[in-house]
Amino acid sequence: MTSKKARQRDRRANERLRAQAQEELRAGRPDRARRLLERAIARHPANARFWFDLGRLEAGEGDHGAALRALERALELSPTYTRARRALVDLGGTPPPPPPQ
Numbered sequence: 001m002t003s004k005k006a007r008q009r010d011r012r013a014n015e016r017l018r019a020q021a022q023e024e025l026r027a028g029r030p031d032r033a034r035r036l037l038e039r040a041i042a043r044h045p046a047n048a049r050f051w052f053d054l055g056r057l058e059a060g061e062g063d064h065g066a067a068l069r070a071l072e073r074a075l076e077l078s079p080t081y082t083r084a085r086r087a088l089v090d091l092g093g094t095p096p097p098p099p100p101q
Contacts, residue, residue, distance in 0.1 A: 014040055018053060030061050048078035052087070059091055068093045 021036035037054045044050065055070030068091055074084040075095055085095045 014044060014047065014050075018050065021053060021057075025057060025060075030057060033057055046077055048074040048081050048084065051077065052081065052084045055084070055087060059087070064091065067091055 017036050017040040021033040021040070024030070024033035024036060034054070034057055037050055037057065040047070040050045041054065051070050051074035055067045055074060058064075058070055059067035068088065071084050071088040071091070071093065072095075074081055075088065078084070079096065079099045085098075088095045
């Protein structure tokens with residue numbers, strides 16, 4: 001079992017990776033942003049936000065199929081992720097039905 005401090009340290013490191021990826025994307029370096037997000041996903045494949053960010057990046061780069069797959073994965077991990085659901089619909093994808101309340 002991981003300690004609370006280790007989890008917090010890990011969470012901060014993940015947020016830094018995500019922030020760096022967003023910064024790279026804003027600077028016009030999508031390949032670097034993609035590598036950072038893929039590294040974050042490799043470390044934490046169950047983090048829906050990383051998949052959402054990757055989906056948005058792929059959509060912006062015109063890779064429709066990769067964008068749909070990443071957004072679908074985000075919704076598999078977090079079925080109530082509204083932003084991922086909207087992004088998937090905007091790309092013409094069909095989101096799974098929302099979970100029962």
